[in-house]
Amino acid sequence: MRFRSLAAFPLLYAVIFLAITWSLQGGEMLAPFTFWQRILVRVLAAAGCFAAVSCFERGDHLRNAWLWLGAGTIVILIRDLLRLFPGFAPQGGDPQAQIVVTALGILSNLALLGGIWMLARSWKMAAITLPGGRSGFGVVAVATAVIALTVVGPGAYTHLQEIARGDWSALVLVVSAVVDIITLCLITPLLLTAISLRGSLFAWPWGLVTASQLAWLLYDIAASLRPGLLPAGLPLPEVFRGLAENYLFAAGMAQYFVIAQVRRAAGAPVLRPASGEVEA
């Protein structure tokens, strides 16, 4: 029940978000509402990642993976908050502030990629047999790569041309696009690991991380649509960003609850994330 609630939470959040944005009718409150809900989902995602970190010990493979994901989320959260200050705003005129914003964006993308990379290679470290064998993996990998390149490739090419013309502010967009392509390709091992673990407790965190990555794919699709294609006042990319961040939150919490449940079943002390103490 707890895991089902975690899985349902991002969808419920998306429905509430859509209802509120609809009620705002594209008015002046829409932009601040969208901004602050973005901060909220980033905070939730970071909380989920660090809850997951807390249930592992130093040196554990998944602790490092969740640590990278949490660090990447914190860095992008700091960047978003900096945007509140005039110099750091997207149209800000302070070049140094824009360099800081760009650097934070790149750092965040690389940290998130590191975390997803570590999660995605867990199946290899654990020598998990993925369903479908090599051919199944190949088919899903090619399909994901084609989708990723179709969705993100054109934007990446456009931003590369901007850099070629001397507009270095597009660098973060190129890095982001390349990271997106690699991360989307990593959906394959995540998805197949989740399927391989189906019916078990560990299917929950893996399934929810996969859902988060799929939501990022939808975000990229929505963000690449021409503005006229979407109804005015419908921030569709924000809906999918919220889904992605909330699924990351749900995955981190699921990871924490799963480990706590295994520890209880094994008769081991259960870690309490807030204090780091143990309870019998």
Place this chain on the structure above:
Amino acid sequence: MAGHQTSFSQQLAARLAPYIGDFNAQMWIKSVARRELGLAPEDLTVKHLTPLIDGLRPFLQTLMGRSTAENLLQQIGREVH
């Protein structure tokens, strides 16, 4: 006798399935039995428990961390012994 041996590997798989899934539990026991012991799963007996648990350790450690995996393996060892 064969029935008892089969039930041992099934018993172990049943204990692992809630954590790693039925598919992985069956595959792992089969894989460790063949690779480490040169045996078919139906030929496993309780005397093979230690090498089986040793073979499962890296898998579980990756998924749940070293100390949790160790506690779980000890618990499973006690239960199927």
